[in-house]
Amino acid sequence: MTLIVLFLGLAVGVLVGLLGIGGGVVLVPALVYLLHMDQHMAQGTSLLILLPPVGLGALREYWKQGQVDLRAGILCALGMLVGGYLGGLIAVPLASRHLKGLFGCFLILAAFLLWRKPQPQSTTATSAGQESAGA
Amino acid sequence: MPDGALRSVGIFFAACVCGIASGLFGIGGGTLLIPFLALFFAFGQHRAQGTSLIALIPPTGLLAFLAYAKAGYVSWKVGLLLIPGVFVGGILGGWLAKRLPPRRMRQVFAGMMFALGVWQAAAAWWR
16 A cells, blocks of 8 residues: 555656646546545645645746746735635535536646647756646 | 736736635646736746746645645545655656657646546536
8 A cells, every 4th residue: 555655656746747737636536546535535635745845846947047927926826825725615515526526627627728738948948847836 | 007016916816716726626726827827917838837836835725735634634644655756756757758749748648637537527427
């Protein structure tokens, strides 16, 4: 069990670094289908994993190139803190079944967003960790 | 500078929407934040991604996490075991990304996510 979980973390991390998408979008379905977690439990556990600043290394690259809007970033952090609280309030009392269905709809939306995202102009330097802290 | 103030308020509210998705679905929020910044606030793709990264350095999911933890919806053991794997895997993935066509990988993955989303919604509601 412990070994499986360690390996799962590694696999999810590879996808995150490879595709520049967030860990949560991958983690939640992985926890639900591979570890047979309840939807609520998977989402709470995913939030726990996303607490440490996993994108710090990637951010350094963007910062060096001046591709960071600090003021907007701070505003976004505040907005997401507030919004996250509201989202948590909505999610916790929902029936697991409805939450699972809603998450499915969100995955479909995320798939479209991922498809449309243009490829960065400079090929290698940034393709590595873009948005890896992200979603 | 009323334009700048208006823009700031707009960014704050867009981020609130991302935060709601983050708390509702247990994700980080960058998946939404980046396209929002790019589409509504004319950020370049790189700048949107860099700004999303800095917004995610503070633990923005903390309040949502506490709501889940209070309800007992956190598996500490699995979560703590996953963190080192995700970290090391992320470095590995970054290394691999330089050697594979990223656009193709994204599209394959987007296809998988779409199928998984349809399956999950169907399993939840039409059974």
